[in-house]
Amino acid sequence: MRKKVTLKQLAKELNLSISTVSKSLKNDSEISQKTINRVHELANFYNYKPNALAVSLKSNKTNTIGVLLPEILNHFYAKVLFGIEQEASKEGYKIVTCITNESYEKEVEYVEMLNYSSVDGFILALSKETQMLNKLNHLKDLKRDNVPLMMFDRVSTEVDCDKVIVDDKHASKTAVQHLIKTGCRKIAIISTIFDLSVGRLRLEGAHEEVAANDGVTLVELPINNIELEEKEIESFLKNNEIDAVLGLDETAAAVAINMANKLGYKIPDDISVIGFTDGILSKHSYPKLTTVSQHAEDLGARAARILLDRLLNTSEDNYKTSTEIVKTSLILRDSTN
């Protein structure tokens, strides 16, 4: 559908060499004003624009960062993207985002597309399928091509690149600590993400903290089918005499609050609830949710900052990569004592 006139076509029509046309378009003093005028006239007529990518391929710089997110309906990633965009803007960098929808194949396809085309660097969180298959060559290839890669949140130790991660294990310990400190003794862990690295770390932290406290027990409710989430959580709350819920994802915690309300439990006096991800659900639940904030916007901004520093400091190719741990905070609201 798209029809563009090329430099070559302009040259042919003007009976000039490509180089003369190119120089004329840049008003090069080598070329006579008459020729420059002729070239500009025809270029305007055809609305000729020098192809930005052709230009950028020459300079090897596009001032564009490619971002790959596993999904976009999850508010955490939307907030990270917002943080990335804000930070990149400060340096005049543009952000191009592709969503892998948790698919390994799409992740590979998008990495290749953005790499062969034009981005200066990547910011990426692994898709669920990539984590399960543990196939990472498409990312290792970036290193070989000297394209800086920044992984965040869902990362792999097998890829040598800069990383920004959340101290998920510690975050979860802190959350459980708070529940124990406020008198909770039987804590339920509800999660839809037991099979993701972050989910496993959060579970590990909770177990460690419980093990260190006599008389405190843990029960787990893994949710496999998100459609049945409410029913499962409701009957779980009814049939287990728990006094606290730690939701390893935001929705699990929000649903736990609503089901507790529905069953007539008082929050936080009968059941305390803590969630992960300080997103819109946490802010707009009733009562408002105490939550582990991963500071998604800060995390995105930090990831962008580290990558930008690599891109702006073009001198060294074989830099030593680093992993930065973003501190979480427990934001105390009304769902805990």
Next chain:
Amino acid sequence: MRKKVTLKQLAKELNLSISTVSKSLKNDSEISQKTINRVHELANFYNYKPNALAVSLKSNKTNTIGVLLPEILNHFYAKVLFGIEQEASKEGYKIVTCITNESYEKEVEYVEMLNYSSVDGFILALSKETQMLNKLNHLKDLKRDNVPLMMFDRVSTEVDCDKVIVDDKHASKTAVQHLIKTGCRKIAIISTIFDLSVGRLRLEGAHEEVAANDGVTLVELPINNIELEEKEIESFLKNNEIDAVLGLDETAAAVAINMANKLGYKIPDDISVIGFTDGILSKHSYPKLTTVSQHAEDLGARAARILLDRLLNTSEDNYKTSTEIVKTSLILRDSTN
């Protein structure tokens, strides 16, 4: 940072013409096997890859659609993007997304970048600033370049392109109708989007419906500072004897529910609440929110479908553009009788 060997450099090092190298890489039968082997050897050594964009610029097709969204923290746009991605996948099209963060300047920059680079077509909702400035040349230019454009949700009548919109006015009338039918007489409209085209249409619809019903009145609460939202809504609910709230955006409705809970009002018996956008807040409020669903995923899929049909049917350049209206539904949940 990125270092790529070019066809030209390969040719120079091999003392061959660029054309011979290019043909050798494609195993062209014109070229001797010996030469082909030499070329492949050096190309592998340098990890040479034909530049995908250079290739695509030649064929004038990238099978990529550029999507521009005004913001990403809004769940509506996240869902639209999800719908676009699903539909485009069916045809093997890739989606590249840029977020304008409601900025006119960014919108122009991203449209130009994606246009000059490689996308086959655009799907776009206008940024708030673009709507206010009403500067649309960057979009009119696409028409001139024969790059198909699909606008959705926030559109302009001044740009001749395909559009998919929501019948916002009718949707709002239907919502108010339901409130009146269930006995509400004093309806509050709460909105943070009075200055957007969609916000104005929703308000208009509500006014028309109220005007058609004797004894029903409307009060408006425009929220300018989103930070003060809760306080403003709380004192508004306390000081006005309203029996219904229509939130023109999802958050306004969710906050109204929480503030009504806080003030001890019974929902829906004391106050009925209806919102717009069937997002996560509507599903996870307590009680669950009756809401106008704009079927964001369907809307995204429909927008993608129409654009894909244009792209796949490359024969006609001067097609007649059309505007499709996506029907909304009122999803009845627990916040209304």
